[in-house]
Amino acid sequence: MTHVQSSGQPNPVLKAVDASARWACALGIAAFTAIIFYVVFARWVLSSTPGWAEELPRILLVWTTFLGAVSGFARGSHFRAGLLPLFARSERVQSWVRLAMALCSAIFLAVIGYTGWQLAMLTWSNGTTALDLPVGLFYLALPVSAVPALIALAAGGAFK
């Protein structure tokens, strides 16, 4: 295991996945910020609360969470305990363990993505309360984020 860090030249696939996930998620955050601020404005100034006031931002939050998490897998920046170097001094052992943990992340993502897809299909014909959107739209965020996260891991995120 010598290829711990492909320093200098980041994999172009990794870069593309990371950048698009961050942009999509950033747009989502900008959108729900604007919506929520508009709702406050509508309630106090226009004296009316739109029907989608809660539902739309909630859908956006679910999507931004999982899309934002893709960037964490691409950059290896998800929260960890950081205990490994305390009991595994050898670089070699550490890089093996890191690879094994990336595999664990991959299994987690695969399960999340697959069960998310199943549930999205099961609930697609049910409508949400306020906007009558497919309920499956919430769960679709899981496979749509799990696939790029897996690609990011394979393209080098695993070694970060």
Add this chain to the structure above:
Amino acid sequence: MSSSLLVLLAGFGVLVLLDAPIAVALGLASILYLTITDLAPLIVVAQRSVAGIDSFTLLAIPLFLFAGLLMVHGGLAPRIVALFSALVGQRKGGLAVVMIAACMLFGSLSGSGVADVVAIGTMMMPALKDKGYAPGYSAAALGCAGSLGTVIPPSIVLIVYGATTNTSIGKLFVASIVPGILLGLGLMVVAWLIARRKGWGGGEPFSFANLATAFRGAALALLAPVLVVGGIRSGFFTPTEAASIAVVYALFIGFFVYRELTLAIVFRLLRETAEMTGAILLVIAAASVFGWILAAEQVPQLAVSLISGATESATIALFALMSVVLVLGTFMESIAIILILAPVFMPVLATYGIDPVYFGVLLTINLAIGANTPPLGIDLMAACRTGGIPLSDSFGYLVPFLGVMVGVLVLLVLAPQLVLFAI
């Protein structure tokens, strides 16, 4: 305890020790548990993880993160530092006191400990170094003061606690003000005593003209926490709505008053918020699968019978719960701890008649202490990184700072009125 529950806990523990992402450790242990038992089909993983974050309240997290970043880069943070420097920066040890006070005020804008440490530390650490303060001392002071961002409202940790336990976030915010100030004052006294003994100096000499200029510059920054906490407490808006107002306020000041923001900066900060949101809320998503299994396994009931069998005193029960959190806090992420433990602790609190708002405040102080204790003291790590020193340099100075924080915690356990009078 059933053997499959042991698999769940051991699986989680091993994965955390081996440095798997905390979210993956929570999720994979749950997946393992669901495959070896017939509790529920695997599809519950997708269902619970979405249900865990499908919440209007949790929208406040990315919004406060974004607002905090906008305030740092929009020029609010340096003005806060300038104000406290003009106020108390002149005396021996004054600069350390300035740093702590700035962390407290900035904590009331950003809602997160690490954001607080980085924002104030980047400005203050070089200044402290110039005046001869030992970097290890400055980092220890900065880490502890920055962690007050999780105690002083609006705190992301309190939002998660309120959302998980159905406790009023407005009450939590108001109840945490006095404890936050006590902690800050305690840290200042310790910082000042050490710095005075070592003879570390102050900054510019005092002048009323300086103070007046600094105050004019910072007045808009001082208004932000009043707007947020006041608005929530008086019922004008929910925490999430308050957070969106904080964002718009920060944008307005950054663009039109201080004129330090540009569209390019705002987009970069949005992308940074995106990554942090993903990291924090993925933990919440995975923890809600894990927590669902704990509830199904009746772990909360187990905790009640275990603790109530051991003691009848609410104070002792409280100390027992606190020590569990303190130990976990040394190596686990704050939000994961809250999501897993708060539902387990709620029935215990009910048994002893302990107020959940009061408990929530104590819990965040515990977590603030945990954020500065090795091995996973994320605030201390951020502080040392900001100061460019290894973590171990700060250990020698850490004990008095953590000591005063533990002291305040014990005081609040013994005198609950200090928290409860406000709600």
